[in-house]
Amino acid sequence: MASVPAVLTSEWTKIRSVSSTTWTLISAFAVTVVMGAALAALLNAQFDDLSEAEQATFDPTFVSFSGTILGQLAMVVFGVLVVGTEYSSGMIRTSLAAVPQRATFLLSKITVAGALALFVGLLTSFVSFFLGQAMLGDRGTDLGAENVLRAVVGGGLYMGLIAIFSMGVAAMLRSSMLSLGILMPFFFLVSQILAAVPGAKSVARYFPDQAGSKIMQVVPDAMNSDPAPYGPWAGLGIMVLWVLAAVLGGFLVLKNRDA
Amino acid sequence: MIELEGLTKRFGSKIAVDHLSCQVRPGIVTGFLGPNGAGKSTTMRMMLDLDNPTSGTVRIDGKHYRELQEPLKYIGALLDAKAMHGGRSAYNNLLCLAQSNRIPSSRVDEVLDMVGLSAVAKKKSKGFSLGMGQRLGIASALLGDPEILMFDEPVNGLDPEGIHWIRNLMKALASEGRTIFVSSHLMSEMALTADHLIVIGQGKLLADTSMADFIQENSRSYARLRSPQQERLRDVLHQEGFTVVETAGGVLEIDGATTEELGELAARHQLVLHELSSQRASLEEAFMQMTAGSVEYHAHSERDPAAEPPVVGAGWGESWNKPEGTDRTDGKGA
Numbered sequence: 184m185a186s187v188p189a190v191l192t193s194e195w196t197k198i199r200s201v202s203s204t205t206w207t208l209i210s211a212f213a214v215t216v217v218m219g220a221a222l223a224a225l226l227n228a229q230f231d232d233l234s235e236a237e238q239a240t241f242d243p244t245f246v247s248f249s250g251t252i253l254g255q256l257a258m259v260v261f262g263v264l265v266v267g268t269e270y271s272s273g274m275i276r277t278s279l280a281a282v283p284q285r286a287t288f289l290l291s292k293i294t295v296a297g298a299l300a301l302f303v304g305l306l307t308s309f310v311s312f313f314l315g316q317a318m319l320g321d322r323g324t325d326l327g328a329e330n331v332l333r334a335v336v337g338g339g340l341y342m343g344l345i346a347i348f349s350m351g352v353a354a355m356l357r358s359s360m361l362s363l364g365i366l367m368p369f370f371f372l373v374s375q376i377l378a379a380v381p382g383a384k385s386v387a388r389y390f391p392d393q394a395g396s397k398i399m400q401v402v403p404d405a406m407n408s409d410p411a412p413y414g415p416w417a418g419l420g421i422m423v424l425w426v427l428a429a430v431l432g433g434f435l436v437l438k439n440r441d442a
Numbered sequence: 443m444i445e446l447e448g449l450t451k452r453f454g455s456k457i458a459v460d461h462l463s464c465q466v467r468p469g470i471v472t473g474f475l476g477p478n479g480a481g482k483s484t485t486m487r488m489m490l491d492l493d494n495p496t497s498g499t500v501r502i503d504g505k506h507y508r509e510l511q512e513p514l515k516y517i518g519a520l521l522d523a524k525a526m527h528g529g530r531s532a533y534n535n536l537l538c539l540a541q542s543n544r545i546p547s548s549r550v551d552e553v554l555d556m557v558g559l560s561a562v563a564k565k566k567s568k569g570f571s572l573g574m575g576q577r578l579g580i581a582s583a584l585l586g587d588p589e590i591l592m593f594d595e596p597v598n599g600l601d602p603e604g605i606h607w608i609r610n611l612m613k614a615l616a617s618e619g620r621t622i623f624v625s626s627h628l629m630s631e632m633a634l635t636a637d638h639l640i641v642i643g644q645g646k647l648l649a650d651t652s653m654a655d656f657i658q659e660n661s662r663s664y665a666r667l668r669s670p671q672q673e674r675l676r677d678v679l680h681q682e683g684f685t686v687v688e689t690a691g692g693v694l695e696i697d698g699a700t701t702e703e704l705g706e707l708a709a710r711h712q713l714v715l716h717e718l719s720s721q722r723a724s725l726e727e728a729f730m731q732m733t734a735g736s737v738e739y740h741a742h743s744e745r746d747p748a749a750e751p752p753v754v755g756a757g758w759g760e761s762w763n764k765p766e767g768t769d770r771t772d773g774k775g776a
Binding site for chain 1: 493524
């Protein structure tokens with residue numbers, strides 16, 4: 184078997200030596216933080232215009248994560264590119280000739296890229312939270328309040344898991360363009376729209392992003408959102424199952440198909 | 443030593459490689475020859491465990507590729523020149539490969555120097571020309587200082603200087619006792635570099651022979667005769683038991699005779715000769731003969747020059763009309 188630390192080092196070199204890593208992760212951070220702060224400021228200013236139900240379930244923590252909906256797309260791009268460029272560049276053949284053990288290769292890649300995405304996700308999450316609370320002023324909360332730390336850490340985990348899910352999908356589809364063409368509209372439009380359609384709601388709430396984002400809510404059914412039949416951790420668990428399925432699918436494709 | 447055993451690859455109903463069994467022996471340059479689409483690249487990908495064979499196996503020193511500890515230290519391969527990430531510098535492309543096989547990073551500088559890319563080591567590889575890409579690919583093959591090197595059509599698309607460089611590099615590597623397996627569709631290229639030949643056509647083994655034997659067997663040597671007393675000369679030759687073929691312009695071609703014999707024979711019978719020379723058909727012709735039946739993509743013409751025997755005397759070339767798949771295997775080149 185190939186030496187795992189050696190393959191991890193190699194994958195780290197691959198990630199740090201391409202510019203797409205920097206710009207996707209910076210975008211994920213900046214978009215999430217800026218949009219979260221802007222929406223927090225906006226909601227704070229227009230608090231009185233909110234419906235009664237929304238005021239009753241006002242969740243300052245969740246509000247500060249409003250940017251996630253856009254910022255996660257940059258995480259999707261990061262995850263897809265980490266795996267997809269191996270295929271689009273033809274590097275995959277060189278890589279597999281160097282590390283023919285498919286599991287070692289794919290898991291090392293996902294471990295390194297996933298750890299980086301989790302780190303950036305957590306950083307993004309904490310900065311979003313503090314900046315959002317600053318914008319909310321008196322309506323804000325703090326890390327010491329009940330369940331707030333869980334939601335903030337959860338927000339970071341969510342970002343990391345979205346990236347890992349995208350890596351699995353890209354490994355299954357073996358193409359950056361195809362993966363982005365499916366994942367971007369899915370997370371940005373399809374999932375959001377279906378979650379708002381009465382009939383499709385009950386299915387859409389089990390989608391990875393819908394289930395996983397529950398972890399970011401401190402107030403149950405925050406901002407008058409749909410009540411879910413699962414709690415925050417169970418929601419994240421559902422997302423983890425999606426991620427595991429995607430990575431397993433990616434591994435099976437890598438193992439069985441010709442490179 | 444690389445052993446291929448009944449290696450078969452099907453793409454749907456099409457057989458790309460058909461029960462290929464042969465060995466790549468250590469310490470020599472083995473040429474892997476076949477027309478375009480013969481299955482050379484597919485075979486090489488299966489050797490590196492990139493493509494899964496439909497059936498059959500490949501063993502490298504008795505092991506499957508997937509069982510190799512740090513494969514770059516056993517086998518270095520150049521499959522296609524552009525199999526690198528264009529957004530990464532030449533140095534980093536090699537560094538990540540080196541790290542995965544625990545090869546010291548100082549070796550990256552060494553191989554870059556060896557292929558003459560030191561000056562552009564920090565440049566992104568997407569800006570590289572075909573020749574530079576080829577050099578980078580060769581650098582990656584040399585990284586682990588492997589005993590076995592595989593090159594898939596290394597001279598394709600290179601300028602004469604690049605071709606010359608690769609040819610010399612292969613010779614130098616072979617002289618260090620390494621095993622070299624190089625594919626090509628050009629016989630003339632192989633004649634210059636290979637010690638041993640494996641020829642395939644439509645995925646089937648057509649020949650597995652030493653280069654010397656191949657030359658001996660396939661470069662038809664014959665004597666060419668011209669005489670004003672052609673009728674008499676022909677009678678004399680017939681009496682002596684030579685097979686004579688008459689070609690355009692009253693030229694006689696005699697297989698299996700030396701010019702000495704023929705000259706003395708003519709002198710004994712007091713015949714005037716205007717020409718007496720020994721001729722050799724080229725290896726390229728022999729190769730085209732061999733693979734004529736298995737060229738997949740013929741040029742669009744009724745009379746295909748590749749399928750036509752270029753200069754063939756009666757009796758010669760018959761050995762190639764044997765049913766397809768007849769192995770011409772001999773171990774003399776071992």
